[in-house]
Amino acid sequence: MIKVRLLIFAAAIFFSEGNLKIAEAAEAKIVWKAIGPGLEAADAQQWSVIDLPRGAKPRSFKFSALRFHLGYYEMRLVSIGDFARLKSVQIAQDQKLAKDLPALFELGVNAVFRTNPFNAPIVAVVPAGFAISSEKPTNLGLLKIDGIEKSRLLLKGPSAILCLDNAPSPRFQYQVPTFFRTRDTNKPEIDDCRDAVQVGPRIIEDPKSTAKNEFENDPDKYQIETYKQKIDGKVVDVPVYQGIPESAASATPYLRTVLAIDDPGRFGKTVTNKEVARNAYIVVTTTPATLWDLQDMLSSPAFYANERYAPHWAVNLPGDNYASMIRVRSVDDARQNQSEPIKVGATDQRQASVLVVTRRK
Numbered sequence: 001m002i003k004v005r006l007l008i009f010a011a012a013i014f015f016s017e018g019n020l021k022i023a024e025a026a027e028a029k030i031v032w033k034a035i036g037p038g039l040e041a042a043d044a045q046q047w048s049v050i051d052l053p054r055g056a057k058p059r060s061f062k063f064s065a066l067r068f069h070l071g072y073y074e075m076r077l078v079s080i081g082d083f084a085r086l087k088s089v090q091i092a093q094d095q096k097l098a099k100d101l102p103a104l105f106e107l108g109v110n111a112v113f114r115t116n117p118f119n120a121p122i123v124a125v126v127p128a129g130f131a132i133s134s135e136k137p138t139n140l141g142l143l144k145i146d147g148i149e150k151s152r153l154l155l156k157g158p159s160a161i162l163c164l165d166n167a168p169s170p171r172f173q174y175q176v177p178t179f180f181r182t183r184d185t186n187k188p189e190i191d192d193c194r195d196a197v198q199v200g201p202r203i204i205e206d207p208k209s210t211a212k213n214e215f216e217n218d219p220d221k222y223q224i225e226t227y228k229q230k231i232d233g234k235v236v237d238v239p240v241y242q243g244i245p246e247s248a249a250s251a252t253p254y255l256r257t258v259l260a261i262d263d264p265g266r267f268g269k270t271v272t273n274k275e276v277a278r279n280a281y282i283v284v285t286t287t288p289a290t291l292w293d294l295q296d297m298l299s300s301p302a303f304y305a306n307e308r309y310a311p312h313w314a315v316n317l318p319g320d321n322y323a324s325m326i327r328v329r330s331v332d333d334a335r336q337n338q339s340e341p342i343k344v345g346a347t348d349q350r351q352a353s354v355l356v357v358t359r360r361k
Contacts, residue, residue, distance in 0.1 A: 036331025038069030141198030
């Protein structure tokens with residue numbers, strides 16, 4: 001099934017007793033606010049699902065999001081177990097607890113934000129890997145940091161391996177995040193990736209690693225959208241390979257955390273220059289949503305609110321009670337604790353691992 005989604009006024013045509021009625025409607029754009037160079041926030045937004053499953057009633061969900069330019073910011077992984085051991089004294093001081101009572105530590109995204117384990121200013125923290133259970137907050141599947149495996153890959157676990165940097169050479173001045181399918185464990189790229197975590201499901205497939213015929217040969221399971229990207233007045237057709245089949249459109253909704261990467265339509269003298277880097281997005285829903293609903297939003301020009309930007313890929317991160325984000329109010333606040341940060345969701349929920357966004361040096 002191939003669809004075309006345009007950021008224009010659409011005419012909806014209804015037939016009733018032989019009379020033709022035309023109702024015009026427009027997709028409301030998401031409002032992005034600049035909070036620093038290459039950094040934007042969309043706070044307390046609402047998305048009304050456009051591509052509803054057959055017979056479904058109108059529905060929507062609320063969310064907050066962060067968009068950051070990967071030439072100016074980078075993503076890092078933190079193992080909460082390592083963080084608790086290495087920073088126990090500082091965590092105790094920050095939380096005003098006795099340092100010999102680590103079991104009482106709050107070890108959610110808030111703790112990592114407050115007790116920064118890096119030398120660079122933190123912009124945001126969100127959950128990364130899935131926890132085995134709330135009683136055992138260790139990773140369900142692969143976690144690798146700085147080339148050291150903290151948790152082993154689980155073949156029957158989440159469907160993707162998120163690699164934070166797959167740049168073709170050290171000359172790249174920015175991160176090139178990607179993901180590999182869990183079933184493709186023989187790929188040397190997975191071994192070569194120094195920072196990786198097992199996540200999923202895959203919401204929008206990476207077009208570079210997706211065989212087009214997977215979708216064309218099974219139109220009832222997958223969809224390809226043709227996205228209209230406009231760059232310097234020229235319209236370009238961008239294929240969007242949707243990873244969530246329509247059969248999942250009526251699944252139980254949950255709170256969600258999502259990481260997405262776009263195609264920003266930026267060009268420079270060299271591909272290694274930081275100015276041409278992609279944007280990354282963190283989306284945290286504050287009311288329950290299905291993965292189909294999030295795919296609907298991430299496939300729409302209304303979400304990006306910029307005709308140059310187009311969807312590239314997106315994966316689901318931990319959700320339900322783990323869905324959360326803490327971020328600075330502005331880049332000026334990234335000097336840490338200059339003002340109270342923005343909190344979304346259960347920021348004190350103990351995590352297995354977290355994704356940290358920091359300023360690039």
